[in-house]
Amino acid sequence: MDIEELMGLAKRRGLFWPSAEIYGGASGIYDYGDVGALLKRRFESVWLSYFVDTGRDCYLIEGSTVLPEAPLVHSGHASRFNDTIVGCSKCKTFYRADVLLSDAGISISEGAGTAEMDKAIKEHRVKCPNCKSTQFMPAKAFNMMIELQLGPEKGDRGYLRPETAQSAYLNFFREFNVLRKTLPLGLAIIGKAYRNEISPRQGLFRMRELTQAELQLFFDPEHWVSELGDLGKRTVTVHLYGKKEKQRIALDELVEKHKIPAFYAWHMGFIDAFYREVIGVPEEKIMFLEKGGEEKAFYNKIHMDIEIDIDSWGGFREVGGLHYRGDYDLTQHGKGSKQEMAVLVNERKVVPHVLELSFGVDRNLWMLLDVFFKKDSDRSVLGIKPYLAPYHVAVFSLQKEADLDSAVERIYKKLRPGFKVFLDNSGSIGRRYARMDEIGTPFCVTVDYDTVKKGSKDHDTVTVRSRDDKKQTRVKIDDLGSFIAERIAFNPYEYFKFN
Ligand SMILES: [Zn+2]
Structure with a gap:
């Protein structure tokens, strides 16, 4: 990018x-x-x-x-928290001296003094990016506080x-x-x-x-x-x-x-x-x-x-x-x-x-x-670790319909206390996945007809689609919380064992 x-x-x-x-x-x-x-x-x-x-x-x-x-x-x-600045004599625009030089393709050490900066500006006939003048006032220290x-x-x-x-x-x-x-x-x-x-x-x-x-x-x-x-x-x-x-x-x-x-x-x-x-x-x-x-x-x-x-x-x-x-x-x-x-x-x-x-x-x-x-031919994904993801989970309804909406509402209320949940009911499911992929949401939960259909073997279950492999898993609504919690947990002791 x-x-x-x-x-x-x-x-x-x-x-x-x-x-x-x-x-x-x-x-x-x-x-x-x-x-x-x-x-x-x-x-x-x-x-x-x-x-x-x-x-x-x-x-x-x-x-x-x-x-x-x-x-x-x-x-x-x-007294010492300074940047060296230099002003154009003609238009009075001020620049950070090292930036003015590096933008003109001249490298100078980060800690160069004012005299060194003046010399480099003169020698290379650096132009003011604003008015093209080559006349600059002497470089001076500028306190950045x-x-x-x-x-x-x-x-x-x-x-x-x-x-x-x-x-x-x-x-x-x-x-x-x-x-x-x-x-x-x-x-x-x-x-x-x-x-x-x-x-x-x-x-x-x-x-x-x-x-x-x-x-x-x-x-x-x-x-x-x-x-x-x-x-x-x-x-x-x-x-x-x-x-x-x-x-x-x-x-x-x-x-x-x-x-x-x-x-x-x-x-x-x-x-x-x-x-x-x-x-x-x-x-x-x-x-x-x-x-x-x-x-x-x-x-x-x-x-x-x-x-x-x-x-x-x-x-x-x-x-x-x-x-x-x-x-x-x-x-x-x-x-x-x-x-x-x-x-x-x-x-x-x-x-x-x-x-x-x-x-x-x-x-x-x-x-x-x-x-x-990461962008590939079919999608863009922010592949950060799940515990860094802004939203942990998004909840969608397959169709705008009263039964499904009330199931979405039930899931939203259930997950909200422990997770950051995003509700999205606009656009196609594909578009909604794409939006969540771009901000790194690791899981998208979709409520469909089977979720609400009594007697269906998938009654009270939802589809959980995972960001990284696009794999879809059927999960019981009752198990959703633990399913997500396990996958977004961060335990620093797993990563550094030398303390
Ligand atoms: Zn100028």
Whole structure:
């Protein structure tokens, strides 16, 4: 699928579209429709079960999306959370400098400075996409946080949080005390973050308001995962910083040959299993890309992007990250708040280190549509795992007729308490199947004449058609609930046995 096709599907099937669409939309902000909102919840709840419920000492918290200025000064965001922008001297349109260059076919490193950007723009005589002028103002840093005024006139300055992570760091001390004062301690947050992106136009891949699912693991660097055990044999694809090519390598080997700490490699395996086994992404479509030098975020000691091969973007794109942030965050907030962040564990005082597992929920949704939407000669199917499906089951009546309708109503009422059920009585059965296939509904239940015909051997049974193999099974109405429940259940322990 290309981008237009995917956006078309998203709009047609109730997934997502630009916010304020009736006013022409706004760039970088999106609304989710009924199907999209459900799909997002499913992804989030599977993520939560897998990363938090199976994790030892991991807890979900929720931080405010509005933060006062002080923590963001000390986290470094107020001074360093910048993009380099460049404005056209003639028409005054501003661009992200790296995007302006890459759109002109010039590659530049992600962390290039303003001088380097200016030089490249001049050298290649880059034209303003808007007015074709080649005269640009000097490139400059632009802070990407969205500023707020809290309270009336000249109130306090605040910001919409640029990442959910800060909420975890700000609450570490409180939670550490609440939770029996032991390390490791994981604090997870699923929530909104905000970035004032310059002219975003990459669908759910560059948004001004986005949802992150993040797990911050606080640990004592001298007492954490030191052995990989059986997990060490698992192979992952990784492109290490400074290497020409990506490689397929066992986690054990990453630790031994490439000096990746065991705790880090362990979590690479944990994440790889999430994408391959839980989500079902083919092995060759997942890789870790290590960032180094200027490309690495300033707070990270080890920084790997989690990338998935996404056809609509023409290759591998970042959907998450695994970041070893050291003690940067707690040390900074300790200084800024004058609160002691060192804690007493293992008979030592230690400022906990942080390993961050970070996922862009919106990007992952786009990925699900891109990777799992398949078109063949006779139909289009969103072949996601049944537990990720927005609607679990659809209920149809073969014909519009009073007897059948009342059976449909009975089934609908019966299934609704445990499942997300979609009723559809418009169009042919074929059209109704097609609509459900496109949004990944794993089961369609059809009520026919035999269902309501007393004395028929199929009385009180329905046809259940399964999405993937189109197989039709006759199931007793009384057994429908357990038939579906068994097939949509998600048990994270089946997928990861190393905790
Ligand atoms: Zn211009």
